[in-house]
Amino acid sequence: MRLVLFRPYQQLRTLVLCFCFAFTLLACSPKLDWRTVKNESLGYAALFPRKPQLIDRSLSYQDNKLKQSLEFVKADDDIFAVMTTEIPVALANQVSAIEQLLKSVLLQQTLSPNQTTPSEFNQVKESSSKIGAIGHQKQASQDYFLDLPQAKRVMRIRWLIRPMADGGLYLYQVSVVRAQTPSNPMPSLEQENINIFFDEFRPN
16 A cells, blocks of 8 residues: 655644554454564564554655655554654755654644644653664664544654665654543553563664
């Protein structure tokens, strides 16, 4: 399945729609069966709670089309996902602007019918991701949570950047979406199975 988007704010809806699609596509959620998935073509390894599915699509940015891949799985009513945006060497110096666009996409989904100002990302904790083999360097990052009231969901997110061999960049968005809790969502977003997913994500 390959979607080509032409306006920045069409991109605002695509990620959430993909997550909704995941709930429909994966109606049954068997017992957790953790396995390491090595995506050599996208330069990472991730520990998923069952076998994931992969969707490719194109993201329009200025006069360019950036390849995006969404690898995801639904387990116990949660969606575990890694979205990779491939940034060519010619746009490598614009990675911050592209990351900001992706963040704007998510923030627009927080708007309720009577709200005009999007919410903000709330920091869960500072974190770090292992890069390469055990014992290699770590990349500092931060984890955030975001309320998605229209979908009655909350989301935990981490962004990471990994250089490509040709000078381009991979921009990873690691996330878990789960049902909204009536109180503070942070404890539910720091449960062991969610921490495992984030802690074991590793750019190779």
